[in-house]
Amino acid sequence: MDDRKFQVFISTSGPEMAPEYSILCQTLVTMGYFAWGLQQRCEDTEHFARRQIDECDYFVVLISQSYGDLSSSHLSYMQLEYIYAMARQKPVVAFIDMSDACLAIDAQYKRDERQPLPVFRHLIQHDLTCVFPYYGLDDLESKVRARMPEMDIYYPAQGWVRSANTRALHDEIQQLKHRIKQFERRQALQTGLVSQFTSVQLTDIFDLEYHVNAYKNESDRYQKIKCSKRIVWLDLVKILGQCFIQPQAEEQFEQCLNYYLTQMVWNEHYLFDAKITGISDIEVHVKSLYTIKIQMKQNEWIIPIGRDHRYKLIWQVTSETQALLKKEQEARQ
Known part of the structure; x- marks a missing residue:
């Protein structure tokens, strides 16, 4: 296992999701990730959130029963962060609460498509590939432990390594790997192997x-x-x-x-x-x-x-x- 650490930005509806946010942060930290996010938002924090999203490797959105505080554009700060992450082409993972109360919210989408929370939950469930339901705090922790390692396989990121000369060393390693692959390819052709x-x-x-x-x-x-x-x-x-x-x-x-x-x-x-x-x-x-x-x-x-x-x-x-x-x-x- 390498020494890379990945930076994860967590987006929630706000302080009412403090228990889920705490579980998610603690789980990610024990798995070797850098986890951060903003629970108190206002117009002044929007620029800071975008800068954090720019620097992160993965974007995690945690959705439950609340849409969160609204911005001046009449969208919640959570949805604005999601839109910005998608625009920046960040790998997005969604953990969505599927308790009975939340299923009732999803049912509202069929009756009234103007309610923002049911619309946003529907958007997440139908537009994202990595959407994982959870049923309580314990299930959320197990889902995070099981699913987050898969992101590095399907959406490889550079990550962060503690070293002053990482960039130069990495470029040199990549060049050596390229030469090795060329040599192995020539050897495979000579021996009749197919890569x-x-x-x-x-x-x-x-x-x-x-x-x-x-x-x-x-x-x-x-x-x-x-x-x-x-x-x-x-x-x-x-x-x-x-x-x-x-x-x-x-x-x-x-x-x-x-x-x-x-x-x-x-x-x-x-x-x-x-x-x-x-x-x-x-x-x-x-x-x-x-x-x-x-x-x-x-x-x-x-x-x-x-x-x-x-x-x-x-x-x-x-x-x-x-x-x-x-x-x-x-x-x-």
Whole structure:
């Protein structure tokens, strides 16, 4: 086990959730996380909360029977923090109280969609992947212990290590790991072994999987469906290459692919089902996103070149890829 510690921002409705907040903090600290959050909020603390969210590795929202204090925008500070975390593309985990009283609140959503707490609980349960119900304080502690370690697997973060020279050492280690992988790949080819991610050619076809919310018969209800788009790797390099001509943060992979999928799916949504009247929230599947990053790095089309002030990876196209893109552009002209 490494010495990294991850920073977790906890968002709750306010002081009325002090017992749950205390259990969550204590559990995370014993697991090796840095946990913080704000229980007393006002307009003056909003900037401080956003700065903490910027610096955190994971965002945890804890929802029960209260919507919390309202801001000047008529949204609770808890929901504003959630919206900001999603905008900053932070991995979001939700622990949602499913006691009888809370189930009654969820039932209100079907009767009146104007009540803010039922709407927010419905939004969390349908828009997030990592949503975990709990039934009491003891169950909350066990759910946190069981689920939080999974976040480092599905949403790897840099974390924090106590060392003055961590950055330089980490970059050197990454370079050595890259050289080792190249050597192991050559050895595998010589011995006939096939690695988990075999090298691909620019002309190979890739099934780009994504999710889309589909609306039918002009209803407010939607169905989340999984789709795929067959695309050659050369086209993926063209799409992403334009985004990474200049050094960009790793989050740009997802943003660029989602923008491409949105433009493509918007014109082809009727192909899924003739009854579909609208679509929204097109998102690349995390497995496809991870595979694309691996192949871009493994084939040295787009590679990490360093880190920004937040210690996040910065990626850029290689000179060979730039030459390829220029050649393709000249060929089209």
